[in-house]
Amino acid sequence: MTTKAITQPPKVGKRTDLKKILILGAGPIVIGQACEFDYSGTQACKALKDEGYDVVLINSNPATIMTDPELADRTYIAPMTPELVEQVIEKERPDALLPTMGGQTALNLAVALAERGALKKYNVELIGAKLEAIKKAEDRELFKQAMKSIGLKTPPSGPAFTLGGTGGGIAYNKEEFESICKAGLAASLTSQVLVEKSLLGWKEYELEVMRDLADNVVIICSIENIDPMGVHTGDSITVAPAQTLTDKEYQRLRDYSIKIIREIGVECGGSNVQFAVNPLDGEVMVIEMNPRVSRSSALASKATGFPIAKMAAKLSIGYSLDQIPNDITKKTPASFEPSIDYVIPRFAFEKFPGSQPVLTTQMKSVGEAMAIGRTLQESLQKAVRSLECGYSGWGCASLKELDWDWDQLKYSLRVPNPDRIHAVYAAMKKGMKVDDIHELSLIDKWFLTQLKELVDVEQYLMTRSLSDLTKDDFYEVKKRGFSDKQIAFATKSTEKDVRSKRISFGVVPAYKRVDTCAAEFEANTPYMYSSYDMSVNQLPPKQRRF
Template identity: 55%
Template sequence: MPKRTDIKKALVIGSGPIVIGQAAEFDYSGSQALKALKEEGIKTVLVNSNPATIQTDPDMADSTYIEPLTAESLEKVIEKERPDGILSGMGGQTGLNLVSELAEKGILQKYNLKVLGTPIKAIQWGEDRDKFKELMIKIGEPVPPSKAVNAVEQALEFATQIGYPVIVRAAYTLGGTGSGIAHNQFELERIASLGLELSRIHQVLVEKSVAGWKEIEYEVMRDSADNCITVCNMENFDPVGIHTGDSIVVAPSQTLTDYEYQMLRTAAIKIIRALGVEGGCNIQFALHPNSEEYVIIEVNPRVSRSSALASKATGYPIAFIAAKIAIGFTLDELPNPITKETKASFEPALDYIVTKIPRWPFEKFRTADRTLGTQMKSTGEVMAIGRNFEESLQKAIRSLDIDKIGLVDGSEDNGKIDLTDHLKTPTHKRLFHIVTALKSGIKAEEISEISKIDLWFIKKIEHIIEIEKMLKSGKKEAIEYARKFGFIEKQIEKITGKKSKSMRVYKMVDTCAAEFEAKTPYYYSTSGTTTD
């Protein structure tokens, strides 16, 4: 389909101030959307309350308003600028909430303002917990036993029926705000009260807990012609029960069978089609670790934090393409900006592994509770690319700026690890607690059972420790072998006590695993002899 001719001017809603769960990712997506719209000759109007962003640079939008992100403020801008359409999916949860409020107050209808991309109905289905559950049941996709409630008493009554523990999720909130796992009546009263207070529609979902299952995410794109692709899938290192923003995440998934991968991919495409999302959508699954049983736990009918990660991991510009879809283009019409030969309907292929590790601000908030759960606490993240999981994990650790040169450095931790406190109850240091546990002689299988982290990941950490032992033993082949798994020269020197030198090479991120020539790729460093 060609570009819409009825859209001459578009209003883009920014995400506002940087808060936990909504930060630079949405400045990135909003900036990409503004570029995409201007490229098609559409005048752009940006409203954002945060001036300290790239998107509020004078060259980004034709008109920029630094105003409070409220329905009243937006109506004044709409009245003055008279845009033809409004793009909500680039402003995170703030953008979705505001467009929903504008629709409810009749402001969109009053000014004949068209919602670009994902329609209001899809936003409501994705954000209203009760409507979402009804839709999933209608299309035959599994959800945990749950009930949307508007009062604490209703939450307590339903929890009594299904039994504890239960997970509470607040509607129309960000970063797991107002959510939590309740193991008893007292905890449920506290969490549900807060969730109801913070929800825009005074609603929380009480559902049977699937904490401990694997958490898998799919980033999916759909256009108005119902073409769908999965940009990539991602696997959380941590099990369900820890917010994905606080979890280590790898792309692509590492522990799924091909059947499980295809099963969840099919479900993801089925869901985005049922919702009617036009643009990007993030779908989160819980997968039973010992069977093929799965449930849908969350859908974000917009560009999300995970969308930014998926874009950087694959080279596929999700926000840019989503903005083009919003003004009428279809995936098969849009060129891939990286290859400039393939179309946006071509699913990316990865011949490397990406690891994301969150960054927490606990050194600045020393009295804060460091326990990780369903409410996000990290304020940033790092991403690293490697030829294998061990390499990308160690590169990410070095990027955290926490005075670590890798997962191991030859030093011995003689402290006793408390399994209950450090493996069962996760904190921001859980990765290093796993290392300590393995070095103290605790079996990988036992650590996996206690932490609910998949055994594959624990074994990979154990492999890094084994390489450290090889280096200490002085084996001739150990140094070259260690380099393949992310050990850098400074790390090797500290472990062996000997000077070491190697050559770094650069490999290509091109969205197609070198199947087609890439015109504008980017690169990551690794150990080796040949640069792409």
């Protein structure tokens, strides 16, 4: 007779042994850590208060929503140092500490508090991510070993426990190598820097992952960087969902992400996993994993309608994914992976004044814009218009890049910079082939082909007058995201005349839903975006909603 041990599943459900929870904020706004973490911290405060917990918040930045007196039960605006946070812990005596909502600052602070014995002294439990998981994800050598143990490769590693690529870089000569190593050693909390081969030109993808105490894992969203490896993801144009992955490739990255979150040991909450994929042979390497809410989590939340920070906060107090209802559909649980039937690009812009206009693995962006559309072309045009740089869209404009000589243009395509997307337009206008632009920029040909179609549409418009345009012409042009101002520029007419003719044809936008389920279920509280794609899942423009 043989016996078999029966493993009891972990107990899930709201924890009643916790009464007071301390949330660590993100501190001052710096490059790589801005309002996304205010958004996350605010969601966490609301979620935990709604569950009846006594919420204490500490953050050094008073110019945030999370420090509003009505959000937390008690708010401390004080420097984010281990000494001062320990004083708050001594006074408040929280049962648990949630460090995953305040970016890298909060994670580093949680590690420091644990290592100085403050958490053990006052019997404070780390929730959301345990100390071992934080160290395994953030220490580059431990992370490499963890990935090796599950059969995954890792790329060149940066300095440990840093934010926004600080201290990292790509060296093209000995002088740059020495400079980057010095910066990396200075930036790392543990004085670590690893030197390995470059992955310059590989494609970069991110997956947002969530796990609960019952070991259920869901993928919230896939994100693709239009710029290849070599540009920090916070500086690149990113698109959700990923556009150039085959289903087989996506499933492979999905399986890897699930293996990674389990190996690192994030028991409950969200994580961001980044991959590099060789476009020539499909080889995959794991870049890094953030065992916390990240910049990309804010994009993924807006892109899918799935409130990652709120869900992560609820998972940290014991709920399982199937116990948390979807706020939008009211019918599906959080264990249903979101479905997306639209495209969201995010642009980083306004690079740091005085810095070199060259994008590297160290983040330089201090702002961003996001847009939603049915196609990449439509959403890209919307995002460019949102940059507050005076653009009416991508193309159909008098750009300074059009006056560049070939050497300037080739340099701007080859070396990543904030204006490279406009250099692509200028190169196409001058007749450069997609293959040649790809060879210089290493941007995937699929993206370049999408952009070339926009240039071709612009060329078509420039051979027509406004009176020549038909109703079908207007629909085709508007579906590709062209604004009335762009059409007026191309047809040498006025924006007012273009709008009048468009409306006379009945070409007006419909409003479509962001509902987490691609219209599979009825949505009670969706939000909307405008589009000229006249398919299902739309609200007629006359039915105005506020």
